[in-house]
Amino acid sequence: MARAIKEAEASWTGRYPELGTGLVSYEDSISPEFYELEREAIFRRAWLNVGRVEQLPRRGSYFTRDLAVAKTSVIVARDLSGQVRAFHNVCRHRGNKLLWGTTPNDETSGVCREFMCRYHGWRYTLEGQLTFVLQEEEFFDFDRRDFPLVPVHCEVWEGFIFVNLADQPGQTLTDFLGPMVRGLEGYPFHLVTERYAFRADLNSNWKIYLDAFQEYYHASVLHSQQQVPSLRSFATGYKAPHYQIDGPHRLVSTGGWKGVPRHQLPHDKMYPLEPLTEAGLMGPWQRPDIPELDPANLPPGINPGGLDPWSISNFQIFPNFVILLYERGWYLTYHYWPTSHRTHMWEMSYYFPPSRNASERIRHEVTAVISKEAGLQDAGTLDGTQMGLESRVVSRWPLSDQEITVRHLHKTTGDWVQAYLRDGMGAPA
């Protein structure tokens, strides 16, 4: 009677037989023991995005990123030759954290010619060399060259700065990103730099929150109010028209709500704010007149499903980094930084082309406000998901074809942990 009717062969999930179609466990999101494994197997081995080159505008620019999941903090700096470097944020003398903001718990940023430890005044160049030791003659058998800052593997791709905390990364950054994510290459990220950034401390495992932003099955219900009352339905749902998987990474693209781009809806099917300001959830209605942002000129890898209409491509870059590109000429990023097995710090940034006048800035504000409200619904609800899973009343859960991305994330996480347990390697073969 109640058998599922979706045939695996005719499904997105069926294209990736290694995923299976069976029930899944979320023990990986409620187990403190699994979290400890994840820290080593994933966050100390995968490439992690820690920022963008615009945060290092000059030689000597630096910022720190505290990575609680790896129990470390990194300094990311542009050295005097212009190269971006990363170091563990630890003084070689007595282990003090080298740079912090108001308190040792706060990140910091700025411009300097050298880093100085506030404990005993040891100083390091932007290249990490120890150059000054107070009362150096008091140390025994001592050579400053033996005590540089500990470097962290650091590579820049399309303006995104990545670090890898492994002693020797198993893959280069570009090998790790693979062909699907590298389909983003050529997008004019350097022209889309007006940034609105948010942070939130959330009461769920990082994967549980990430799951909400990689499927659109929940959108018509949890975010029902995105549609005016006459368009809401709790019975018909939404199916994303394109999914793709490449290694540990995922892509899902959308083509407008039921095929109609939001800005092309009749005005009585929108909220008054939208036609009034000509902006909404999907961005300003008018795409900026920047030729590089015209979909006709975008790299084909941005919309690999060839959707028409095309609205969003949502690149889920393992483990915790997301880039969403919008057809209307802007993009956003999410980062999920675990702080325990049941909490994480979440970051969201919107990037628009710099406003040339107040109207453009107001339209960006409209998009930034509306989009945040949807995120608040996800954040508020997923506390409840974490609670439900932690009750351990049920251990096996079904996933639909529209949640192939959820299935893939949890499988990939498990695969990396298994590979680490098996042979200490990062990326499974």
Next chain:
Amino acid sequence: MSDAIPAIPAIPGSATVLPILPETFSDLAPFAARWCLPTEPARYAERLRSTMAELEAFYDAARPRVREAMAHLDRFPLDALPEPEENLLHLVYSFVMVSLPVEVWHQPRVIDAGTAYFDRHLEPTP
């Protein structure tokens, strides 16, 4: 605009300086002290401590002026807005902030937001 209420000028040396709006937007002056807020965290906090009647009064007054405000502000370079224009821009941002409670949620808080709170720690100015 002949019956408009004149903008209240700032009183030198007074403890609370009322934000001045461009003359043609002086009808919005009654909302300036409360809603000319330069940052999103301040606007969001003000929204949460307001009643729906307060949000609706501001929304109803501002909505018919938003288009004119955008056209007016576009006559100035964004990075060198005179103070009254910068105040007007902040007032429009606040209109955006109160629009969703009025148009969508019918309450100051987002429905289903639970205990979630996002801190916008970086934004362009103005």
